[in-house]
Amino acid sequence: MNFKIEAYKRSVVTAAASLDIIQCSFAEANKLEIAITVSVVGPSLEPIAFASMDGANPHSRETSRKKAQTAASTRRPTGWMSPELAIELPLASSGLLTNVPGGFPITIDGVVIGGLGIAGGTVEQDAEIAQAALAAFCVAVS
Secondary structure, three states: OOOOOOOOOOOOOOHHHHHHHHHHHHHHHHHHOOOOEEEEEOOOOOEEEEEEOOOOOOHHHHHHHHHHHHHHHHOOOOOOOOHHHHHHHHHHOOOOOOOOOOEEEEEEOOEEEEEEEEEOOOHHHHHHHHHHHHHHOOOEOO
16 A cells, blocks of 8 residues: 655744744833733744743733734634634633734734734733734734
């Protein structure tokens, strides 16, 4: 019996780019005088980079990761779920998904190459920081 092995190529945000996005996010948080946590994941939800500012809330670690994973897996910013789905999807995914704003897909030329999650400020501040960080790298923010 002969088996055919096939492979495909997948674009993933690099560690270097992820660290640059984190630095930019920290700079934006400093402007707002808040301490944040930043998570960057690849398109398969694998962790690429993570950093927490001094004084960041410890709960922000998990929240930022879930925001990044939700944005990467759904290919849209967090906060889009209807009230019913906002409860059902996190439960059905064992808490993997979240509807809390502050997560954005990282997209290059229409291809999702990862997800960015910011936590530590208000949801509006988290979203503002994420959008500014991605815009600094000429990444489309949807």
